[in-house]
Amino acid sequence: MEQVPPYYHNYLQLDNILNSQLPISFENGNEPAHDEMLFIIIHQAYELWFKQILFEIDSITAIFSKETINDNTEDAGIILQRIKRINSILQLLNQQVHILDTMTPLDFLSFRNLLVPASGFQSVQFRMIEARLGLKMQQRHRAEYYKRTNEGGFTMTDYSSINEVEATPSLAELLNRWLERMPFLNLDLWKHYQLVSLSSASFTAHPFWNDYRHLYTDGLNEHERNKLNDFDFVLFNQNNGHFTEEQCKALRLQFTAPALQSA
Numbered sequence: 056m057e058q059v060p061p062y063y064h065n066y067l068q069l070d071n072i073l074n075s076q077l078p079i080s081f082e083n084g085n086e087p088a089h090d091e092m093l094f095i096i097i098h099q100a101y102e103l104w105f106k107q108i109l110f111e112i113d114s115i116t117a118i119f120s121k122e123t124i125n126d127n128t129e130d131a132g133i134i135l136q137r138i139k140r141i142n143s144i145l146q147l148l149n150q151q152v153h154i155l156d157t158m159t160p161l162d163f164l165s166f167r168n169l170l171v172p173a174s175g176f177q178s179v180q181f182r183m184i185e186a187r188l189g190l191k192m193q194q195r196h197r198a199e200y201y202k203r204t205n206e207g208g209f210t211m212t213d214y215s216s217i218n219e220v221e222a223t224p225s226l227a228e229l230l231n232r233w234l235e236r237m238p239f240l241n242l243d244l245w246k247h248y249q250l251v252s253l254s255s256a257s258f259t260a261h262p263f264w265n266d267y268r269h270l271y272t273d274g275l276n277e278h279e280r281n282k283l284n285d286f287d288f289v290l291f292n293q294n295n296g297h298f299t300e301e302q303c304k305a306l307r308l309q310f311t312a313p314a315l316q317s318a
Contacts, residue, residue: 075099080166088166090158097155098175104144105180111137112187112226119229123236172207179213186220189227189309227309234314240264259291264316290316 064070076095080088115134124130175181182201192198204214224232238244240261248262252269259265272283284296285306292312294303310318 078166079169085169086165088162090162091166093154093158094163094166097151100151101148102178102180104148105178105184108141108144108184109180109187111141112184116187116224116226116229119226119233120224124233174207176207177209177213179209179216182217183220186217187226189225191309192221231310231314234317235311237317239317264290 076092076099078088078091078095080086080091115137118124118130118134121130192201195201202214202217203209204211208214209217240263242261245262250262251266258268268286271286275282281296284298287293287295288298288303288306290312298306
C-alpha cells in the first residue's frame with residue numbers, strides 16, 4: 056500500500072481540535088453568548104500547554120531518577136534547557152490573562168450560570184503539575200479543599216489519578232536526592248584547605264563550613280543575631296534556637312541540610 060505523505064491539516068488533527076469548541080449557550084433554548092467561544096479556546100489552550108509542561112517535567116524527572124547524572128553527558132544541559140522551556144510556557148500562560156481581560160464581567164455572567172458547578176478548579180493537569188513539581192497538599196491553607204470529590208470537586212477517577220501522581224517522587228524530591236549525592240563537600244577534597252578562622256574550627260568537622268559560618272556571623276548586626284539560629288538549623292539541623300515543630304517545618308521546607316549545603 057502506498058504511504059500517504061503527511062498533510063498539515065491531518066498531522067495536527069485539526070478536525071478534532073477545531074470541532075471541540077461546543078459553547079453551551081449556543082444550544083437550543085439558550086441565548087448565545089459571544090464570549091463563551093473565547094472562554095473555551097483560552098482554557099483549551101491552557102490545557103494544551105499544561106500537557107506540554109507535564110511532558111517536559113516527566114522527561115526531566117526521568118533523568119533525575121537515574122542513580123547518577125554524568126556531567127560528561129548531555130543530561131545536565133537537557134534538564135536546564137527543558138526547565139527554561141517550562142518557564143517560557145508559564146510566562147506565555149500569564150499573558151493569556153490579558154486576552155481574557157477583553158471579556159467584561161457582564162460578558163462572563165451571560166453564560167457563567169450555564170457552567171455551574173464546573174470550574175477551573177477541576178483542571179486535573181494543573182493539580183498534576185503542582186504535584187510533579189513538589190507542592191505538598193498538607194502545606195496548603197485549607198488543604199482538604201484542594202482534594203475533594205463533592206460538588207465542584209473531582210470525579211473519583213481524576214481524584215485517583217492525582218493521588219497516584221502525588222505518590223511518586225516529585226521533581227523537588229529528586230533534585231534533593233541529586234544534591235545530597237554531590238561530592239563537593241567530601242572531606243578528602245579539603246585536606247589542604249587553610250582555615251581562615253581558627254576560632255570557629257570546633258563548630259563542625261568541615262573546614263569550609265567553619266569559615267562560612269564565621270564569615271556569616273561577622274556580617275550580622277546586633278538586630279540580626281537570631282538569624283544565626285536559623286542558619287544553624289537550615290544547614291546543620293542544629294536547633295540552637297529551641298524552635299517549635301511548626302517553626303522547624305517553616306524553616307526546613309522541602310530540602311534537607313546536606314542538599315542545601317551542596318546547593
